[in-house]
Each structure stands twice: as structure tokens, then as C-alpha cells.
């Protein structure tokens with residue numbers, strides 16, 4: 149596994165692979181890797197000849213300076229994890245020629261943004277609702293960095309976790325708008341044994357908050373058993389009230405949307421793909437999760 153810091157070097161390595169008609173898979177991350185990321189790497193390794201993982205804390209997608217400053221940066225530990233993911237996959241997929249993460253792309257901010265990125269994306273509803281409304285500029289920053297990364301890596305396949313359900317919709321819209329020839333693969337949420345969705349932010353939870361946080365996933369799961377008996381609004385009220393009944397938790401929003409358009413639904417019959425998307429403050433830590441009904 150090679151760790152590459154410059155765009156030029158990465159492009160040179162990948163040009164060779166492309167010449168040999170190798171399929172390039174790509175997992176963009178902001179580091180602080182956990183098993184959720186590793187499952188993306190495993191999907192990537194299994195379905196491509198070359199696996200590239202980027203580790204870059206992208207400043208343009210943070211609308212909160214404190215959040216950017218305190219975002220965990222653990223490149224060394226990330227690289228150890230990535231090589232062990234490789235050998236783990238190798239053990240189980242011995243027939244695969246490419247047996248793990250081949251390149252970790254870890255550029256500096258100056259390398260990615262030698263000049264400020266002033267591009268503004270208009271990606272419609274998918275980028276405006278929920279996270280888009282609560283974190284102005286966030287998805288514009290995600291579109292900036294992911295489009296740049298796609299131009300650099302030119303992957304055949306890219307892998308994203310469904311925990312960030314809205315982010316996947318935004319990236320699909322961006323790729324469509326810019327005609328970037330990459331297939332976006334959505335991979336299932338990876339959860340702790342008690343249901344908490346894996347997130348780099350979980351490390352910021354105090355022991356008490358960590359103990360309480362599974363209430364989010366538990367409540368979402370429970371709420372699926374009320375469908376279609378209860379109305380959409382009744383299910384929303386149940387989820388919000390149950391989670392808010394814990395003094396450590398505060399729901400920022402809970403919306404049930406059409407999983408393709410991300411428009412809120414009023415009735416279950418409005419879509420055949422209803423998804424509930426939630427953001428909860430557990431103390432100061434902002435956790436997100438979602439569930440399919």
C-alpha cells in the first residue's frame with residue numbers, strides 16, 4: 149500500500165493501471181477510520197482491480213470552524229487500519245488479484261486548494277432540505293471536494309456509506325450534472341452491537357452519552373413496526389418524543405422523505421421508497437442516522 153501526497157504522483161500511478169485496463173475503485177474519506185469505512189474498502193476491493201482511499205479533512209464543507217478544528221485527524225492509525233483491512237480481505241478473497249487498499253491519497257489543503265474553490269453548485273432539492281438547510285454551504289463544499297477528487301482519481305466506481313443518506317443523493321446529482329463517468333455505490337450502514345451507527349464523531353461522546361446514543365437506532369427500528377397502521381405524522385411524533393424524552397438527547401430534525409427525491413411525504417402512499425432521516429444532538433455531538441420503512 150502506497151501513501152501518496154501529491155496529485156501528480158497519484159495520477160502517474162493510476163495512469164499505469166488505466167493503461168492496463170484496470171478497474172479503479174475509490175473510497176473518499178475524511179480519515180478517523182472505523183469499521184464503516186473498512187466495509188466500504190472491502191466492497192471496493194472486491195469489485196475493482198485497484199483501490200484508492202483518500203484521507204482529507206475538507207475545510208470547505210465545514211460550516212462550523214470549531215467542528216473543523218476539532219475533527220479527529222489520525223492518518224497514521226488510519227493507514228494501519230487500511231493495510232489490515234487489506235490483509236483481512238485478502239484472507240477471505242484469496243482469488244482476488246488486487247488484495248486491499250493500494251493507494252492512500254492524503255493531500256494537504258494547499259495541494260487540493262492551491263486557490264480558493266469558488267464554484268457554486270445548484271443541485272436542487274436534494275441539497276437544500278434537511279442537512280442542506282441546517283448546514284448552509286456544507287453540500288457545496290462536499291460537491292467541490294468530491295468533484296475534484298473524481299477528476300484526480302477518475303474512478304470507475306466510488307463507494308459511500310448510507311449513514312450519510314442525503315450526501316449520496318447530492319453526489320449522484322452532482323455527478324449527473326457534471327457528466328462524470330463514475331458509478332456511485334451506496335453501502336449499508338455499519339452499526340455497533342447495540343445499534344449505534346458507526347461514525348467518526350462517536351469518539352467524542354462521553355461514556356454516559358455513548359450509553360444513551362443507541363436510543364436513536366432503537367427508536368427508528370421500533371417505529372417501522374407502526375407502518376402502515378400509524379400515519380406519517382404519528383410516526384414522526386413518536387420518534388421525536390421518544391428520543392427527546394431522554395434529557396441528554398435533542399432531535400434537530402426528523403423527516404420522512406421519498407428516498408429518491410428527498411421530498412417530505414405526508415402519506416405512506418406518496419412513495420414506494422420512504423426513508424426516515426434524523427439528526428440528534430447527544431450532548432454537543434451531532435449524530436445522524438436513517439431508516440427505510
Ligand code: PAF
Pocket residue numbers: 176177178204206209290293294312315
Ligand atoms: O463523508 C465524508 O467523509 C465526506 O463528506 C467526504 C465524502 C469524504 C467528502 O469530504
